[in-house]
Amino acid sequence: MNTNASTKLQQLFETRGAIKTIGVIGMGYVGIPAAVLFADAPEFDQVYGFQRDSKSSGYKIGMLNAGVSPLKGEEPGLEDLIAKVTGIDGGENSGKPKFTCTSDFAKIAECDAVTLAIQTPFANPKDLIPNFTPLIEGIRNVGRYLTPGTLVVLESTITPGTTAGMAREILEEESGLVAGEDFGLAHAPERVMVGRLLKNIREHDRIVGGIDAVCTGRACELYGPVLTKGALIPMSATAAEVTKTAENTFRDLQIAAANQLALYCEAMGINFYDVRTGVDSLKGEGITRAILWPGAGVGGHCLTKDTYHLERGVQQLGPDALDWPDDIASLYVSSRQINDFMPSHMLHLTESALQQIGKTMTGAKIALLGWAFLNDSDDARNTPAEPFYQAAIAAGAEVRVHDPWVDPETAPDVPDGADITRDLEAVLRGADAVVIFAGHKEYRNFVPAEVKTLCGCSHPVIVDGRNVADPDEWISGGFVYRGIGRGDKNGHAV
Numbered sequence: 046m047n048t049n050a051s052t053k054l055q056q057l058f059e060t061r062g063a064i065k066t067i068g069v070i071g072m073g074y075v076g077i078p079a080a081v082l083f084a085d086a087p088e089f090d091q092v093y094g095f096q097r098d099s100k101s102s103g104y105k106i107g108m109l110n111a112g113v114s115p116l117k118g119e120e121p122g123l124e125d126l127i128a129k130v131t132g133i134d135g136g137e138n139s140g141k142p143k144f145t146c147t148s149d150f151a152k153i154a155e156c157d158a159v160t161l162a163i164q165t166p167f168a169n170p171k172d173l174i175p176n177f178t179p180l181i182e183g184i185r186n187v188g189r190y191l192t193p194g195t196l197v198v199l200e201s202t203i204t205p206g207t208t209a210g211m212a213r214e215i216l217e218e219e220s221g222l223v224a225g226e227d228f229g230l231a232h233a234p235e236r237v238m239v240g241r242l243l244k245n246i247r248e249h250d251r252i253v254g255g256i257d258a259v260c261t262g263r264a265c266e267l268y269g270p271v272l273t274k275g276a277l278i279p280m281s282a283t284a285a286e287v288t289k290t291a292e293n294t295f296r297d298l299q300i301a302a303a304n305q306l307a308l309y310c311e312a313m314g315i316n317f318y319d320v321r322t323g324v325d326s327l328k329g330e331g332i333t334r335a336i337l338w339p340g341a342g343v344g345g346h347c348l349t350k351d352t353y354h355l356e357r358g359v360q361q362l363g364p365d366a367l368d369w370p371d372d373i374a375s376l377y378v379s380s381r382q383i384n385d386f387m388p389s390h391m392l393h394l395t396e397s398a399l400q401q402i403g404k405t406m407t408g409a410k411i412a413l414l415g416w417a418f419l420n421d422s423d424d425a426r427n428t429p430a431e432p433f434y435q436a437a438i439a440a441g442a443e444v445r446v447h448d449p450w451v452d453p454e455t456a457p458d459v460p461d462g463a464d465i466t467r468d469l470e471a472v473l474r475g476a477d478a479v480v481i482f483a484g485h486k487e488y489r490n491f492v493p494a495e496v497k498t499l500c501g502c503s504h505p506v507i508v509d510g511r512n513v514a515d516p517d518e519w520i521s522g523g524f525v526y527r528g529i530g531r532g533d534k535n536g537h538a539v
């Protein structure tokens with residue numbers, strides 16, 4: 046970036062003065078808390094929440110302007126904060142709301158800073174290609190109404206290189222302005238967890254990456270006021286994109302390391318959890334090991350995707366510069382393959398246990414417990430239970446699915462026939478095998494004898510994918526036990 050350009054932009058920022066009016070595009074799990082936190086900061090005067098008036102989400106505009114959150118689930122403090130900043134609570138903002146939601150994108154021209162928190166799903170979970178269409182539409186809208194001296198920040202999770210590449214090109218094309226000279230451009234990824242959105246935005250350190258130092262500085266002015274505990278961590282836009290995708294890639298890698306070791310422990314006939322206790326006992330400066338937990342697989346919206354954003358980024362930004370053999374998968378892709386193998390391993394454990402009682406998958410009645418990808422959650426996005434379900438059906442089994450949290454009406458991608466029910470007894474009744482995929486609290490206090498009575502056979506099978514069943518209790522209760530990592534118990538005498 047040439048210094049003249051940066052100087053010009055710095056002067057534009059100084060002429061405009063401090064950021065006072067902010068636009069947030071995309072009223073979702075990220076955009077809504079982000080917008081109302083900006084609105085609640087005394088440093089800012091006005092915040093617009095831009096939401097396209099689409100069939101699926103246009104309803105949010107009216108709800109938000111009525112002071113009501115359109116988000117599902119408990120979000121501590123969010124309802125009150127929306128009511129406060131819209132003035133609906135009759136408080137300091139009544140009559141002159143600091144936050145208003147609108148589909149009038151022309152108001153972007155009034156903003157000193159505009160952030161984009163638009164969804165970036167993968168078009169098809171199988172081909173792992175991100176669908177940036179909604180984001181591109183949002184970026185185009187910003188470009189259309191962009192004025193000199195405005196700061197634009199992408200908050201969505203994106204492939205490294207997107208901010209300084211595609212986003213910059215579209216903004217310049219639509220506005221006729223030049224990034225880093227006429228307007229600021231940065232990436233500030235979101236690290237929120239549903240259920241603690243406000244807390245995470247306030248307390249997590251905030252990665253802020255501009256396409257140059259002047260843009261980074263302006264972006265720090267935007268995010269500083271909403272941080273209570275978190276610190277600002279400035280860097281380049283591409284480094285910020287890599288940070289976001291890498292932090293989830295690393296978590297997926299750590300889980301894969303535990304899964305691979307669990308498979309080894311099963312093969313060697315030892316208890317993974319003894320080994321984990323041993324490894325975890327190494328504490329102290331520079332020697333601590335972060336060993337996570339093996340399980341039935343890795344689901345969710347973050348860890349199943351962000352590795353491929355990172356891989357795509359390095360392929361796009363440095364294909365010739367990357368010193369790595371073409372024919373060897375990266376450690377990160379191998380980690381994804383290990384985690385994606387775990388549902389197959391659960392099937393193999395089920396098959397081997399059924400075999401022990403003279404049964405095969407064909408005609409076997411399987412009670413699949415836990416459709417959500419996370420313990421005690423209703424979130425079923427990319428659940429590892431789904432590939433298990435499909436493979437078991439393909440092998441000729443009859444599978445009944447229980448989950449006390451997931452709403453079958455709204456859960457994504459539920460296969461035809463996988464009627465998720467909350468009637469646990471109905472799922473267990475007559476089952477040859479009980480297979481646990483989520484560690485819901487409902488599954489932690491079973492009485493094996495009661496479950497066996499419901500199953501109605503002499504030696505039902507229990508396959509524990511989340512380490513919630515005590516092997517000895519179930520074996521002495523007459524079950525054929527299998528558990529991830531339990532090489533010391535798997536294959537016990539019946």
Ligand SMILES: NC(=O)c1ccc[n+]([C@@H]2O[C@H](COP(=O)([O-])OP(=O)(O)OC[C@H]3O[C@@H](n4cnc5c(N)ncnc54)[C@H](O)[C@@H]3O)[C@@H](O)[C@H]2O)c1
Pocket residue numbers: 070071072073074075076095096097099102105162163164165179180182183184200201202203235236237238239
């Ligand atoms: N949800 C999380 O916990 C979380 C955590 C970290 C990062 N992220 C990332 O943040 C981004 C947003 O995720 P989210 O969960 O808030 O998505 P979301 O689907 O909840 O919200 C996106 C909103 O943007 C709106 N929208 C889409 N296209 C638009 C357009 N062109 N103009 C205006 N509005 C538009 C949608 O209607 C929707 O209301 C994604 O990239 C996601 O990966 C999400």
Ligand SMILES: CC(=O)N[C@@H]1[C@@H](OP(=O)(O)OP(=O)(O)OC[C@H]2O[C@@H](n3ccc(=O)[nH]c3=O)[C@H](O)[C@@H]2O)O[C@H](CO)[C@@H](O)[C@@H]1O
Pocket residue numbers: 235236237238292293296300337338339340341342343344345346347348418419420
């Ligand atoms: C903002 C953001 O992007 N946040 C991410 C989000 O990730 P998430 O919502 O996807 O939840 P995760 O906890 O990562 O679980 C994912 C899957 O991995 C399985 N799993 C987990 C741990 C383990 O030891 N063994 C496992 O097998 C588990 O069953 C589930 O299927 O929150 C995490 C903090 O909770 C963050 O760190 C992570 O950046």
